[in-house]
Amino acid sequence: MQRLDKFLADFGIGTRKQIKEHIKNGAVTVNGQPVKKADMHIDENADKVTFMGQELVFEKFRYYMLNKPDGVISATKDGRTTTVLNLLSDENIKDLSPVGRLDIDTEGLLLITNDGQLIHRLLSPAHHVDKEYEVHLRSELSDSDIEKLEQGVDIGDVKKDGSPDITMPAVLRRGEADDQGRPVVYLTIHEGRFHQVKRMMEAVGNEVLYLRRIRMGDVKLDESLALGEYRRLTDEEVAALSK
Structure with missing residues (x-):
């Protein structure tokens, strides 16, 4: 489990401040539902996270x-x-x-x-x-x-x-x-x-x-x-x- 804003930051979505704005504007969904809090915790291995319609797939190693x-x-x-x-x-x-x-x-x-x-x-x-x-x-x-x-x-x-x-x-x-x-x-x-x-x-x-x-x-x-x-x-x- 990890915080959503950290997960998004790891994908280069932006700074913490920018991520909050993206979430406020409804650009981020978790399991198909728009989220409102950047500090919510997600299961990076199970939850489906999208940014502007694009799924962000967690990979431990690249x-x-x-x-x-x-x-x-x-x-x-x-x-x-x-x-x-x-x-x-x-x-x-x-x-x-x-x-x-x-x-x-x-x-x-x-x-x-x-x-x-x-x-x-x-x-x-x-x-x-x-x-x-x-x-x-x-x-x-x-x-x-x-x-x-x-x-x-x-x-x-x-x-x-x-x-x-x-x-x-x-x-x-x-x-x-x-x-x-x-x-x-x-x-x-x-x-x-x-x-x-x-x-x-x-x-x-x-x-x-x-x-x-x-x-x-x-x-x-x-x-x-x-x-x-x-x-x-x-x-x-x-x-x-x-x-």
Whole structure:
């Protein structure tokens, strides 16, 4: 049970003052009956609430897949730069957070949800969740470079005892060159360190020219999504992330 005005506020209907006005004007019904008090309590799981004729369906958790474009930051709010939540303009974004971060110039798969337990599980190093990236490089990787990356490399991080904090073993496969003739590889890692992919390539004397994430766990980027577009995760995708 929760107060009606809080329920409406969670859907972005307006401020408490604005909600009172909407209720006064008869714009809100509960189970088909116009309501007069903003502080009435409702059962969000059983009562049917409408605003201006549109039903507001309560969802405890919400899950989205975004094809993040370049120039957008993986944050909930920022006073100067467009955030990933700004791109979900038609959704109730209250309490939503990106699952991890992609650099401002990195594109591709970003999951967004208000399921805190799922976020923790996907980001915890203990769970070794795959994160696969399409990496466009300045120059070809040698077989020796690939072997080093797959075994783990020193990217400058240190442990508490002062020793190098080597990256976890990775998986790498070669792809076809891009339209500009640049070599492409597909790199799967299990961590989320700061600028990790770029620093891993720097550790073997290379440079990342373009980067996008294409998979997290068993969920792949929907290639039908244009940059900046998003969709709800399917029940099957949510189950795959939760298993």
